[in-house]
Amino acid sequence: MRITKARIFLIKSGRFHPVLLELTTDEGITGIGEAGIAYGMGGTAAAGMLKDFCTAMVIGKDPFRIEELCSEMYDHSFWAKGGGPIVFAAISAIETALWDIKGKALVTPIYEMLGGKFRDQVPVYANGWCSGTSTPEEFARAGARPVEMGHNTLKCYPLGVRSQSGAMRHVTRRAIDRDQADMAFNKVKALRRAVGPDVRLMLDISGGLTTAETIRLVKRWEALDIWFIEEPADPFNIEAVKTIASKIDTPIALGERIYTKQGFRKVFESEAVALLQPDIGNTGGIMEVKKIAAMAEVYNMQVQPHVCGAAVAMAAALQIDACIPNFLIQECYPFMREEPTHVDTVHEVPERTIKNGMMSIPTGPGLGVTLNEKAVAPFTWAEVA
Incomplete structure (x- = not known):
C-alpha cells in the first residue's frame, strides 16, 4: 500500500479556521488528520507546511510505517529540531491521518x-x-x-x-x-x-x-x-x-x-x-x-x-x-x-x-469518524499527487 494523494483544507468555521488533511492510498483507503492551529495566527502557514511535507516526504510512502515516516520528517526537514507549532502541527496532522488509514485497513480503532x-x-x-x-x-x-x-x-x-x-x-x-x-x-x-x-x-x-x-x-x-x-x-x-x-x-x-x-x-x-x-x-x-x-x-x-x-x-x-x-x-x-x-x-x-x-469513545475503525466531503470540499486549499 502506498500514499498516492493528499488534500489540504483550510476551513472557515465560525471563529475558527481548522486545517485538515486527507491522505489517500492506492487501495482507496483514506485517512484524515488535523493541524492544531485552528485559532490565532498560522493557519495558512500550517497548510503550506503540510503541502511541503506531502510533496517531499509523504507521497509514495507506505502508510503503515508511521514511526519511520515521522522520524524522517523530524530528522530531515531541518526546522523540526527545535521547531515550533507550524512544523509540528503539520507532522501531527500527517501522523494522525496515517493512524486513521492503518485503523481502517485493519478494521480496528486506533486505541486497540x-x-x-x-x-x-x-x-x-x-x-x-x-x-x-x-x-x-x-x-x-x-x-x-x-x-x-x-x-x-x-x-x-x-x-x-x-x-x-x-x-x-x-x-x-x-x-x-x-x-x-x-x-x-x-x-x-x-x-x-x-x-x-x-x-x-x-x-x-x-x-x-x-x-x-x-x-x-x-x-x-x-x-x-x-x-x-x-x-x-x-x-x-x-x-x-x-x-x-x-x-x-x-x-x-x-x-x-x-x-x-x-x-x-x-x-x-x-x-x-x-x-x-x-x-x-x-x-x-x-x-x-x-x-x-x-x-x-x-x-x-x-x-x-x-x-x-x-x-x-x-x-x-x-x-x-x-x-x-x-x-x-x-x-x-x-x-x-x-x-x-x-x-x-x-x-x-x-x-x-x-x-x-x-x-x-468512538468505536469505529481508525479515528472512528468520516470526513464530511460535501461540507469541506469548498475549503480545499491544495492537492498533492
Missing part, C-alpha cells in the same frame, strides 16, 4: 493498536462558554448554561476582555491595574455563586501576567475553591512556573504550547505541573502524546489532551483518552456548533454524544 481501552466514556469540561462576556453578572449567567446542560466542570478566562470584534482578547504586556484585578476576581466570585460549590472551576490565564501578579491574584481566587490554574506563565519560562507553584496551593495545568516529548522534558523535571495538556494536533501526533503520557506517569502527573479545533482533533484526542492510565478529563466546546457559519467537518461529531458531562 495502542494497547486497548481503559474506558468507554470520558468526563469532559466545558470551555468556550464565556466568550463575549465582560461583567461578573454576564460571566455568571454564561457559566450557568453549561451547568444546566449537565456539565460539572468549567474552564474560563477571567482576565479575558471583549475586543471590538466581540471576540475575547487576552491580557497584553503582562500588566493589569487594581481595577482589572478586582474585575477578574469578581468574575470568578460571581461564577462560583451562580454554579454552587460542587462545580469544579479551571482558570486559564494564558501566561498573561508577571510572576508576582499571578501569585497575588491566584491567592485571591483560592478562597473560591479553584481546581486548576492553567498556563500561569509563559510555557517557555518553566522557572517562573516553578516559582508560582511554590507559592500557591492550586495545582497547575500546562502544555498546549509545548511541542514534542523533548519540549516537555523540563516540565517533567520541574515537578511543578500536576496536569499536562499536550495537543495531539501540534505536539507531534497520537504516538507522541502516548509517549508524553507515559513519561508523565513516571512523574506522577495526569494528562488532559488539549483540543480547540474541529471534530477531527476531538476524535484523535479520544483515541488517547481511551488508552492511557493517567487520563483525567477532556476539554470540549459544547457551544461551538451554534455559531452561524460553523462547519461540521465529519459525519460522526463526537461532541454530540455528550450527556451529563460524559463523552463516548
